[in-house]
Amino acid sequence: MQKQKPFSLFFLSILIMMVMIMISGSDGQVLINSTCKTFSKNDPNIDYNFCTTSLQAAPASQCATRQGLGTIAIRLIRYNVTDTRCHIKQLLKNRKWDPYVRQCLSDCLELYSDAIPSVKAAMKNFNARRFDDANVQISSIMDASTTCEDGFKEKKGVVSPLSKRNGDTFQLSAVALSVMRMIQTESQAD
Numbered sequence: 001m002q003k004q005k006p007f008s009l010f011f012l013s014i015l016i017m018m019v020m021i022m023i024s025g026s027d028g029q030v031l032i033n034s035t036c037k038t039f040s041k042n043d044p045n046i047d048y049n050f051c052t053t054s055l056q057a058a059p060a061s062q063c064a065t066r067q068g069l070g071t072i073a074i075r076l077i078r079y080n081v082t083d084t085r086c087h088i089k090q091l092l093k094n095r096k097w098d099p100y101v102r103q104c105l106s107d108c109l110e111l112y113s114d115a116i117p118s119v120k121a122a123m124k125n126f127n128a129r130r131f132d133d134a135n136v137q138i139s140s141i142m143d144a145s146t147t148c149e150d151g152f153k154e155k156k157g158v159v160s161p162l163s164k165r166n167g168d169t170f171q172l173s174a175v176a177l178s179v180m181r182m183i184q185t186e187s188q189a190d
């Protein structure tokens, strides 16, 4: 019986180490959860679950700082915008669209094409902590997603084939704007 003691101590210390690793590994998750909670409380455009699922799915998000979360949000916008632009191009290859919808899709293609340089510039400005400039660019992307969606709404009976994508881009932009606002407020408080 006495011989087992060193072993159980050994396992106990391994257990403690694992718990410590788990606790430190969830630091990022705590930051994501608390940040998203504040955002969804302050901004009706941000859904808590959308915010946490989006941010935590990104690589390295578990170790992210507030600045890191901003980078992640902007990167997600970039993926979304790039993918949506490509998707619209594919949709336009289909000949069955009625002329009104086709025109809307063309307008959206233009909006999303313009959004790509905007998101790249926003990332540069964000990294250089030029938050006001980054804010203008992210806001323009947010506007692009609503303008695209509203185009379809102007004619009765037309259903936007881009609702989910426009909604995602809109919300991700709202998240990125909130991160910047939070960083700015915190640095002013220093």
Ligand SMILES: *[C@@H]1O[C@H](CO)[C@@H](O)[C@H](O)[C@H]1NC(C)=O
Residues within 6 Å of the ligand: 026, 029, 030, 033, 052
């Ligand atoms: C963060 O929130 C998610 C869902 O909202 C929850 O499942 C998770 O346990 C939370 N994590 C931490 C570390 O608070």
Ligand SMILES: *[C@@H]1O[C@H](CO)[C@@H](O)[C@H](O)[C@H]1NC(C)=O
Residues within 6 Å of the ligand: 053, 054, 055, 076, 079, 080, 083, 084, 165, 168, 169, 172
């Ligand atoms: C856009 O971003 C959201 C949130 O990260 C994600 O759920 C969605 O799959 C993305 N869409 C595309 C087309 O990349």
